Amino acid sequence: MDKVRVGMVGYKFMGKAHSNAYRALPMFFPNSIKPEMKAICGRDPVGLEQARAQFGWETSETDWRKLIARDDIDLIDINAPSDAHKDIALAAAAAGKHLFCEKPLALTLADSREMLEAAEKAGVKHMVGFNYRFAPAVQLAKKLVEDGRIGKIYHFRAVFLQDWIIDPSFPLVWRLQKEIAGSGSHGDLGAHLIDMARFLVGEFNEVIGMSETFIKERPIASAMTGLSAKGSDDAPRGEVTVDDATLFMTRFANGALGSFEATRFAAGHRCTNGFEINGSKGSIKFDFERMNELQVYFADDAEDVQGFRRVLATDPAHAYMDAWWPAGHTIGYEHTFTHEVHELMQAFADNRQPVPNFVDGVKCQEVLEAVDRSIEERRWVSISELS
Amino acid sequence: MDKVRVGMVGYKFMGKAHSNAYRALPMFFPNSIKPEMKAICGRDPVGLEQARAQFGWETSETDWRKLIARDDIDLIDINAPSDAHKDIALAAAAAGKHLFCEKPLALTLADSREMLEAAEKAGVKHMVGFNYRFAPAVQLAKKLVEDGRIGKIYHFRAVFLQDWIIDPSFPLVWRLQKEIAGSGSHGDLGAHLIDMARFLVGEFNEVIGMSETFIKERPIASAMTGLSAKGSDDAPRGEVTVDDATLFMTRFANGALGSFEATRFAAGHRCTNGFEINGSKGSIKFDFERMNELQVYFADDAEDVQGFRRVLATDPAHAYMDAWWPAGHTIGYEHTFTHEVHELMQAFADNRQPVPNFVDGVKCQEVLEAVDRSIEERRWVSISELS
Amino acid sequence: MDKVRVGMVGYKFMGKAHSNAYRALPMFFPNSIKPEMKAICGRDPVGLEQARAQFGWETSETDWRKLIARDDIDLIDINAPSDAHKDIALAAAAAGKHLFCEKPLALTLADSREMLEAAEKAGVKHMVGFNYRFAPAVQLAKKLVEDGRIGKIYHFRAVFLQDWIIDPSFPLVWRLQKEIAGSGSHGDLGAHLIDMARFLVGEFNEVIGMSETFIKERPIASAMTGLSAKGSDDAPRGEVTVDDATLFMTRFANGALGSFEATRFAAGHRCTNGFEINGSKGSIKFDFERMNELQVYFADDAEDVQGFRRVLATDPAHAYMDAWWPAGHTIGYEHTFTHEVHELMQAFADNRQPVPNFVDGVKCQEVLEAVDRSIEERRWVSISELS
Amino acid sequence: MDKVRVGMVGYKFMGKAHSNAYRALPMFFPNSIKPEMKAICGRDPVGLEQARAQFGWETSETDWRKLIARDDIDLIDINAPSDAHKDIALAAAAAGKHLFCEKPLALTLADSREMLEAAEKAGVKHMVGFNYRFAPAVQLAKKLVEDGRIGKIYHFRAVFLQDWIIDPSFPLVWRLQKEIAGSGSHGDLGAHLIDMARFLVGEFNEVIGMSETFIKERPIASAMTGLSAKGSDDAPRGEVTVDDATLFMTRFANGALGSFEATRFAAGHRCTNGFEINGSKGSIKFDFERMNELQVYFADDAEDVQGFRRVLATDPAHAYMDAWWPAGHTIGYEHTFTHEVHELMQAFADNRQPVPNFVDGVKCQEVLEAVDRSIEERRWVSISELS
DSSP: OOEEEEEEEOOSHHHHHHHHHHHHHHHHOTTSOEEEEEEEEOSOHHHHHHHHHHHTOSEEESOHHHHHHOTTOOEEEEOSOGGGHHHHHHHHHHTTOEEEEOSSOOSSHHHHHHHHHHHHHHTOOEEEOOGGGGSHHHHHHHHHHHTTSSOSEEEEEEEEEOOTTOSTTSOOOGGGOHHHHSOSHIIIIIHHHHHHHHHHTOOEEEEEEEEEOSOOEEEOOSSOOSSOOOOOTTSOEEEOOSOSEEEEEEEETTSOEEEEEEESOOTTOSSEEEEEEEESSEEEEEEGGGTTEEEEEETTSOTTSOEEEEEEOOSTTSTTGGGSOSTTOOOOHHHHHHHHHHHHHHHHHHTSOOSSOHHHHHHHHHHHHHHHHHHHHTBOEEGGGGO | OOEEEEEEEOOSHHHHHHHHHHHHHHHHOTTSOEEEEEEEEOSOHHHHHHHHHHHTOSEEESOHHHHHHOTTOOEEEEOSOGGGHHHHHHHHHHTTOEEEEOSSOOSSHHHHHHHHHHHHHHTOOEEEOOGGGGSHHHHHHHHHHHTTSSOSEEEEEEEEEOOTTOSTTSOOOGGGOHHHHSOSHIIIIIHHHHHHHHHHTOOEEEEEEEEEOSOOEEEOOSSOOSSOOOOOTTSOEEEOOSOSEEEEEEEETTSOEEEEEEESOOTTOSSEEEEEEEESSEEEEEEGGGTTEEEEEETTSOTTSOEEEEEEOOSTTSTTGGGSOSTTOOOOTTHHHHHHHHHHHHHHHHTSOOSSOHHHHHHHHHHHHHHHHHHHHTBOEEGGGGO | OOEEEEEEEOOSHHHHHHHHHHHHHHHHOTTSOEEEEEEEEOSOHHHHHHHHHHHTOSEEESOHHHHHHOTTOOEEEEOSOGGGHHHHHHHHHHTTOEEEEOSSOOSSHHHHHHHHHHHHHHTOOEEEOOGGGGSHHHHHHHHHHHTTSSOSEEEEEEEEEOOTTOSTTSOOOGGGOHHHHSSSHIIIIIHHHHHHHHHHTOOEEEEEEEEEOSOOEEEOOSSOOSSOOOOOTTSOEEEOOSOSEEEEEEEETTSOEEEEEEESOOTTOSSEEEEEEEESSEEEEEEGGGTTEEEEEETTSOTTSOEEEEEEOOSTTSTTGGGSOSTTOOOOTTHHHHHHHHHHHHHHHHTSOOSSOHHHHHHHHHHHHHHHHHHHHTBOEEGGGGO | OOEEEEEEEOOSHHHHHHHHHHHHHHHHOTTSOEEEEEEEEOSOHHHHHHHHHHHTOSEEESOHHHHHHOTTOOEEEEOSOGGGHHHHHHHHHHTTOEEEEOSSOOSSHHHHHHHHHHHHHHTOOEEEOOGGGGSHHHHHHHHHHHTTSSOSEEEEEEEEEOOTTOSTTSOOOGGGOHHHHSSSHIIIIIHHHHHHHHHHTOOEEEEEEEEEOSOOEEEOOSSOOSSOOOOOTTSOEEEOOSOSEEEEEEEETTSOEEEEEEESOOTTOSSEEEEEEEESSEEEEEEGGGTTEEEEEETTSOTTSOEEEEEESOSTTSTTGGGSOSTTOOOOTTHHHHHHHHHHHHHHHHTSOOSSOHHHHHHHHHHHHHHHHHHHHTBOEEGGGGO
């Protein structure tokens, strides 16, 4: 097997990021199986054709059912809005297509489980798009934890802070509508934190959360887009049906304590996706705004020179970096997707499931939903309640 | 009135910090009423005499009741271990002495209320030692919030991270024993965060918390001290009866969401006492390890130069700083106490209560106890339940 | 004109960076003229074919003269080792090809002037590869200076610090040999600083420098590569004929004072390419290791909130960023080349010379050579001496 | 010997800093010999008496000759303006008084040598006030260098950046007048950098410098003060006779290269007194605005976790810190003077010369004057020329 033929549904923010990853892979990871950019799929023919040409896809389809029906496609990449994930995934699995689905897997835990079952039943590969795992600095964090260099973990705290909707006149885009997006900051940003916690610390035991929608009505947007949109003050207003911010605490299965906060109301934070781990032997800090860096502390350093090290994770010793540029030459956001697609192709090469896959998507959804229930019922909710 | 005659109970860590403040005040704030260092009080005559001579007190007493009985004392400064606060304060108030008490006021909310009532009934001045309010950078934060320059507050998140007891062989000092300390990280560190939140954001509405004691037994220490002690591996072991870490979430009365974490198990953090406020017009960040700095973001900065400003709060425009050194010349931890004592003396000059006073001590204790109850009963607890 | 057909000489570090830029441009800047990747040229057929396939070039040539002779090539991209620049550029200009040459233009000032003259005589477009100008944060610095927001410039200080040859057993790669590289840290790293100074501050008036070769002999490398190589301790040794570090001071034509340091012996600095500008109204700081950030200070900020702002130059208000990802999603090293190629294509669209071009290359070389002379003759050297 | 009786000349900025150090020493370093604050000396009786009372001196003198004549004084502390240092020091030495003199020792190298000779001839102790050596983080840097943990030193670069006279209407205070101050940024700020370099790297071999006075005339100040003053736009103007900024390069005796910059025209820098050392085994960075921190890099750290460590130099393992507060509780500018006076008292206890002493003062002056000559004669000047 030397190539995987991809059909992609969605062509906005994530569609662009995925397309770039497919294009970059053969150049920077020439030993990887090559993803062939067969077809891109979307509803608006004009925007679709523009995206096809710009992103470099061979063909296009305006109906995802036709895309799935094509026999020159091996893998369906799903990055349409979240409410469309399930139907596409089920149909694709039924057609024997491999699956690469953006997070969150679905609007509900039940749906995400249905997707996992379908994928397993069909015997296809399935991956979920938790791209932040693939920053080399995060990979380093994983390695330090796995090798026991941080010791037993006591604390994990994570925040995902953005500020793009603080302005009350920012319009009611699809990401602010529950029926399309499923949830707000919680599912969009918190999902990444939950996956990061599972990746680095382990499974969740129980959670309790709180959330708020600070701005309850917004002008209805004239056109839906990814993250940007134009509203107007005299436009008709609609209700914001998702959370602007969600916080929760957790007790992990291994005894560590966790704190999580996702918000779109943190002025000055364009994309602060950060976490800290404190263990018995050391600590680790990460902030995606400085994604090439990892702060690492070792308690057994000589006593007069103990301190957090700012590790610039661009050395050959760091995951993926020998594929790019010499040490000290940084990479950016989009590279996480290239590494993610590299893992996906590697799973084909090794004939195994990629990681993270739909199991991780489901487990993330369990935590999301447990938090939602804990907010609704104002009590601690055990993850096992959702089994 | 040109002087206040002080009798101080306690001569360890806090006793040293208070003594230094009394000594520094006349030199750096010459227009202030002068605190006269009349008498220092402690139980061990040898250690006491050494402290008296070293810190510069005129006389000493080994019995606090005798100290209170002296008619050449106006103010009783209480910084003995927390379990002694109440008895001393009640007796001092009954004797008509003014009160300056370290935090937390007492081991329980009930006790702290009793202390407040006693002070009010006696008509004396009462202050509680939340010294972190008095960092010039924190004063700047307060000013920015009060002047509306940060707008409506959406988020407050605060951590107080230390790492001095991570080693399991660190001994069972008094701060780890509930009957003396009242609580662990929660009352010691969390209390400071709660006061900071009240100072900057406002009153708490409801809370829910979680806590953990990671190391449940420790060697019994041969000698009690402030923060340092020596244990030995073959020493007999005793139970740690306080929390190593406590986290909680809150909803403030003004609608803001709050997140709090106090721990002594955060490797690499000697004294990270930090908070962040996000408002509709801007944000503020502070970390006590860089106490001369405040990070400030204004959403209405020109769109191409928006970013957190690192304000070095050492300019004449910053509170207290014209008393010290030229701009750019930093101050340290101990200065917060000098400023605190300045406020105390100013209250005498203005014939008003100092701020923060026992009311603030009680309100802090309410939150502490509400969190404790929320942990015990695993549910959200409204502060009003404790009224 | 809707495309420019490119023939590129060189396929190592810079060849990879340029190839990526040509590939990325049509996707992220779809309105740009498209560079067609016609032919790649190198001496080793095996390595060349691998690069051709990996980077995505249509054809290859092992003789640059044949490349230049092809009539399906509009632009010659020269990123072979520095000693080859001149011959290729002269021949390409004579054939009427447009020129895009990596820095430094040539091994000597005389050669670089000859190249400029040839390009001007041929009437072709000519660009020189000072890619760091094209970081959005640097573009912001330029805008702030040009708009007078920093005021009159008093100081410019710049360092380019690396540490890749500190180990004495690191081999004698071509970058350490004067006959191929022209110079060491000075021409390789200092050239970037000089161009940055010219871009942001203006022309140099006079200079005085000092330099050192700390490790005077190294093992001869078995295979030449870009920045990495393997030596061995028992390999025969050869003389290092370039500088390990060069420092110089300057007085700019506008009266500002400048300080420059380029070194490959700064342990812990993989690629610290940083500068600071101090003006009458404000200051600017930049460090390429955090290339998405610019530190900006304005003296007229309100007096209680003055401080360097950390501007994350990823907003739509920042140059090039609307082509990439939403605000807060960072870019990396390679993006500077994409922007550089965008400028090159824009020059074709506008029928003007790109900036920076060979004039900038020559002026940079003047300063480099003036510094060399100042070191040799141990005296201040005016740039005008080299006219 | 259990006390040293001090007479101090000068009571402005430095007089305040020294007074505080004398007051603090017995409390925080109780085992030190105690400095007795016998007499303070100044010309203005009103200001003097206020300072005496505020700072806590027993008596005062308006004539330094009378101060020196007193037989109840052991040590003369000279922190009057620089032009007065020499006469006072010579007279004090002649009277057998020990000497503690602020930097720079004198207005000229010749004068400083005369002072050293007088002190040596009189057999008295002599100290010079390079207080920045006494920051615990700087002491750590010294230890790392001395223990060989940074290896052979290749580079030292240092800046002392201030911005207090950028405003052209800032008046002509004494620090801007050559006849009183000797020099401007060079002697005031550069002197500290030179001493730091000698402390950490070693002796200077040769230097070349450049300097500038950006604002050549300023309003004449109505009243002389330390660092602050009020000018007015219609005041008569006088010539600024010192440098606003001075840069120089050096070659150290051990082969390291050095770069120095002192300026009062760096907007946004209130007191950036920073340096970096690069050695064969590691690097060190320091910035006085974060004086409790030292950045340290070790080249032999495990290859995946190499990076500058932010060491908070407040642990018991760090010099002087066990005298103050628990780890993580920072100190400020004034503490450097307390440590300096501790060293002075220790020299009495050990019956040795304190360090730094007048020899260091003279050697610093040699470098200052060599730089001045290099600027005047526009050439490299060897330090040995001034012998």
